[in-house]
Amino acid sequence: MNHVMFLLEFLLNNALAMTVIVVGLGLTVYFGRKLYREFRLNQKLRAFQKRLRIIDFLSHKGRRVTIASLIVVPLLVVFAFFQLTLPTPIQYDNHATTLASAEDVLRVYNSYEEKFSPQVNLRDHDAVAQHAVATYEAMNVSLYVNEPTDLVAVDGNFIYQVTNHQLIITEMRGDEEPMAMTLALPLGDQSEFDPVKLLISNDYVVAVGHETTPYDTNTDVIDTHVLTAVFILDLTDVSWDAFHVNGTVEMVDMLNGRLLLSTRHAIDFDHGADHVAAAFPSVTQNEDIVHVVEDAVYIEGTKPTMFVALHAITLLSGDVDSQAVLTSESTVVKVDDAAFYLFSSSYKFYDATEMFVMSDPIEYVRTAITAFEHLAAISYQGTTMVRGVLPGVASLDVQDGLIRLLTTENASGGVRNRVFVLDSALDVLGSITEDEAMLGSFETMQFYNDTAYLYPSQSTDDIMLIDFTDVENPEALALHISEALPKTLLPLQAGYALSVAYADTNQNGFLDGLRLCVYDMHDPAEPVRLHTTTVSLAEYQYMTRHLRLIPYVFVYSEAQGLLTLPMNSYEATGQTTIKEGVLVMVLSMEDGFTGHQFFDYTYLTKRHNANRAIFHDDGLYIYTHNKVRIIDAETLDVKHQIPLYEPDE
Amino acid sequence: MFKLKVPKKRRETIKSTLRVPEAVDYDYVLTTDKDLVEKDKINIVFDEEHVDEINKLLDLIAKGQDVFVTGYNEVGQKNIESRYIHYFVIEDDDVQAVLKSTRFIVKMKLYEIEELLENKHFIRVSKYALVNINKIDYIKPALNSKLILLMRNGDEVEVNRHYYKAFKKALNL
Numbered sequence: 149m150n151h152v153m154f155l156l157e158f159l160l161n162n163a164l165a166m167t168v169i170v171v172g173l174g175l176t177v178y179f180g181r182k183l184y185r186e187f188r189l190n191q192k193l194r195a196f197q198k199r200l201r202i203i204d205f206l207s208h209k210g211r212r213v214t215i216a217s218l219i220v221v222p223l224l225v226v227f228a229f230f231q232l233t234l235p236t237p238i239q240y241d242n243h244a245t246t247l248a249s250a251e252d253v254l255r256v257y258n259s260y261e262e263k264f265s266p267q268v269n270l271r272d273h274d275a276v277a278q279h280a281v282a283t284y285e286a287m288n289v290s291l292y293v294n295e296p297t298d299l300v301a302v303d304g305n306f307i308y309q310v311t312n313h314q315l316i317i318t319e320m321r322g323d324e325e326p327m328a329m330t331l332a333l334p335l336g337d338q339s340e341f342d343p344v345k346l347l348i349s350n351d352y353v354v355a356v357g358h359e360t361t362p363y364d365t366n367t368d369v370i371d372t373h374v375l376t377a378v379f380i381l382d383l384t385d386v387s388w389d390a391f392h393v394n395g396t397v398e399m400v401d402m403l404n405g406r407l408l409l410s411t412r413h414a415i416d417f418d419h420g421a422d423h424v425a426a427a428f429p430s431v432t433q434n435e436d437i438v439h440v441v442e443d444a445v446y447i448e449g450t451k452p453t454m455f456v457a458l459h460a461i462t463l464l465s466g467d468v469d470s471q472a473v474l475t476s477e478s479t480v481v482k483v484d485d486a487a488f489y490l491f492s493s494s495y496k497f498y499d500a501t502e503m504f505v506m507s508d509p510i511e512y513v514r515t516a517i518t519a520f521e522h523l524a525a526i527s528y529q530g531t532t533m534v535r536g537v538l539p540g541v542a543s544l545d546v547q548d549g550l551i552r553l554l555t556t557e558n559a560s561g562g563v564r565n566r567v568f569v570l571d572s573a574l575d576v577l578g579s580i581t582e583d584e585a586m587l588g589s590f591e592t593m594q595f596y597n598d599t600a601y602l603y604p605s606q607s608t609d610d611i612m613l614i615d616f617t618d619v620e621n622p623e624a625l626a627l628h629i630s631e632a633l634p635k636t637l638l639p640l641q642a643g644y645a646l647s648v649a650y651a652d653t654n655q656n657g658f659l660d661g662l663r664l665c666v667y668d669m670h671d672p673a674e675p676v677r678l679h680t681t682t683v684s685l686a687e688y689q690y691m692t693r694h695l696r697l698i699p700y701v702f703v704y705s706e707a708q709g710l711l712t713l714p715m716n717s718y719e720a721t722g723q724t725t726i727k728e729g730v731l732v733m734v735l736s737m738e739d740g741f742t743g744h745q746f747f748d749y750t751y752l753t754k755r756h757n758a759n760r761a762i763f764h765d766d767g768l769y770i771y772t773h774n775k776v777r778i779i780d781a782e783t784l785d786v787k788h789q790i791p792l793y794e795p796d797e
Numbered sequence: 798m799f800k801l802k803v804p805k806k807r808r809e810t811i812k813s814t815l816r817v818p819e820a821v822d823y824d825y826v827l828t829t830d831k832d833l834v835e836k837d838k839i840n841i842v843f844d845e846e847h848v849d850e851i852n853k854l855l856d857l858i859a860k861g862q863d864v865f866v867t868g869y870n871e872v873g874q875k876n877i878e879s880r881y882i883h884y885f886v887i888e889d890d891d892v893q894a895v896l897k898s899t900r901f902i903v904k905m906k907l908y909e910i911e912e913l914l915e916n917k918h919f920i921r922v923s924k925y926a927l928v929n930i931n932k933i934d935y936i937k938p939a940l941n942s943k944l945i946l947l948m949r950n951g952d953e954v955e956v957n958r959h960y961y962k963a964f965k966k967a968l969n970l
Binding site for chain 2: 182184185189190192193196197198199211
């Protein structure tokens with residue numbers, strides 16, 4: 149039925165095709181009738197002759213072949229014409245559609261745009277979801293829309309740091325001064341590298357980032373070309389392998405000697421199939437094209453806006469596998485040891501039969517969770533649709549074979565929220581869908597072991613606790629605490645958590661530092677605030693603090709009793725000075741915060757500001773963008789510091 | 798026209814030898830067993846030994862008595878059995894009798910030949926041609942309600958529109 153509708157739609161929109169099919173079928177009918185009459189005529193002749201005892205007839209095969217050809221040829225012409233011009237009908241299969249070409253991608257996009265009803269302004273919902281993501285990004289330290297920058301990796305003896313043009317390897321030598329060496333990245337002459345992540349796996353060090361190359365467009369304008377660059381250093385022979393992928397990197401991880409990454413590719417739908425084809429992901433290895441993706445999987449119902457490309461690069465062999473997914477912008481990619489998971493929040497305008505749902509589009513608000521196995525080749529595994537959209541990326545969690553997520557939906561009775569637990573096969577194990585306690589607008593869900601906290605958009609509303617202990621029957625409980633639990637809840641050590649929030653504004657109306665709280669979380673339903681401190685680095689009357697948190701720098705050493713936090717500060721007296729650094733807090737669960745020290749350096753605008761705190765032996769290694777300092781854990785004195793490189797600016 | 802009633806084992810052999818086209822409506826019963834004769838039919842009871850004679854008899858029944866037409870060519874004059882003639886055609890003001898691979902000029906008018914061979918399954922297909930139905934191999938419809946007759950000798954003869962209906966009627970087409 150779907151095919152018939154598809155064909156009719158195609159013919160109605162294509163006069164040439166309609167003409168060919170009408171003429172072709174007309175000729176077939178004409179010659180068919182002619183053949184039939186001729187056959188009957190000669191049959192009667194034979195009957196007549198048989199009566200006269202004449203039975204040795206010639207066959208006249210040639211004549212029959214000619215007539216049969218006249219019937220078949222028009223059909224063949226029609227068939228050939230459609231083979232050449234008619235796009236392959238889209239095969240719907242369990243919420244995902246295989247698209248074989250750029251034309252298919254364009255067709256899905258146009259079909260979606262056509263079905264988009266101007267009467268229903270669902271774009272607003274997308275905007276709300278995007279806004280929630282952006283808002284959350286600013287306030288939460290544990291999860292990001294895009295891969296958080298992490299430019300330092302440690303293997304126990306060496307610290308690896310990537311900058312915008314080199315890799316720095318530092319040997320940790322206890323109390324002795326560390327040794328550092330640098331290796332230049334295999335960049336093009338005019339290229340600039342914006343590192344995003346550094347990973348290590350056995351004998352390989354992998355730097356992932358964006359490489360920007362200026363190119364002359366034959367005009368007076370010099371444009372730039374941005375690719376995702378993957379530089380793999382083989383430590384056994386100190387040789388580089390360079391991979392480049394079009395698009396920007398979104399997620400990077402390393403599993404069993406394979407680099408798994410996802411990239412985003414914007415698609416230009418307005419200038420034809422060639423421009424769409426240009427957005428298909430392609431991978432080059434040392435400037436040779438090694439893999440070009442020419443098809444894609446479309447997650448049905450999602451707004452076809454961009455390609456999310458999934459890549460797996462085997463470090464040892466250099467083999468590359470890629471899969472393109474056509475889906476909406478509101479897509480988050482996670483990976484575990486078996487599969488990539490795509491969470492695409494969107495609005496399902498039509499079902500698998502392409503029937504547009506006019507009645508109540510809100511009923512079709514969905515989040516599609518799609519799995520692509522990556523153990524061998526990256527392959528589509530399945531999609532599960534759940535109602536509602538993700539309010540933010542932090543409202544989901546993938547670990548230990550379980551997927552937990554919160555969705556929200558503006559239903560007629562108000563904002564309805566739902567919690568789902570899925571296994572790795574995307575079967576819904578448990579859910580909370582109709583709990584009246586979960587009505588209202590929630591902003592995010594913060595996970596803490598088997599529990600999660602649901603934070604309402606309005607601070608006056610109750611925080612909810614979701615108990616995931618029984619995954620088949622998650623339970624929503626109101627949290628009975630005397631004060632609001634901050635949204636940034638970070639595990640410290642077993643049974644304790646730290647919250648980081650802005651302190652109150654000072655007398656001049658400026659934020660005046662950070663408020664840090666330690667909570668006893670032994671009973672998740674009854675978190676108890678143990679210690680509080682406000683970190684104010686104000687040394688000048690009108691100085692404000694802007695704090696930026698990077699999760700990789702947030703480190704707590706139970707043995708050392710030290711907590712490290714990244715931060716930067718704007719000093720607004722006279723000339724504005726921006727400082728960035730690592731704040732080291734002395735903290736124990738018993739005594740609370742008892743001291744701090746700020747190790748700063750001048751802030752640089754580029755993203756190569758790699759700050760990192762690493763506890764090693766009795767020392768604390770603090771990495772800033774151009775030096776590493778070894779801090780005495782007892783006295784917080786700097787024992788050693790070595791320059792790493794001088795930045796260009 | 799004929800119905801063959803012989804023992805099953807011998808049926809195919811006898812049928813192929815006699816070239817008997819059996820029909821639902823039949824006037825003649827051919828049998829080797831006198832007990833199988835049918836009333837109201839013409840029954841021919843024969844021994845298998847006399848199959849050849851029966852064959853000639855059946856030819857006579859089906860096609861009637863042979864009629865001869867006199868024709869001549871550069872070799873000389875010849876009396877031609879009508880059943881060997883594929884068709885007559887007027888060419889260069891002569892009436893020619895066309896056989897499988899030779900032609901004879903017949904010193905008769907075409908309508909005279911038509912009258913002569915009235916019961917010999919010859920049919921007028923145009924002002925210039927008279928065709929032996931038994932020698933038509935294939936009928937090919939052409940445009941403008943015409944028919945092209947492919948004869949057994951490979952020649953093509955056109956059925957004129959004027960004679961189209963008569964031709965079809967003669968053949969029960």
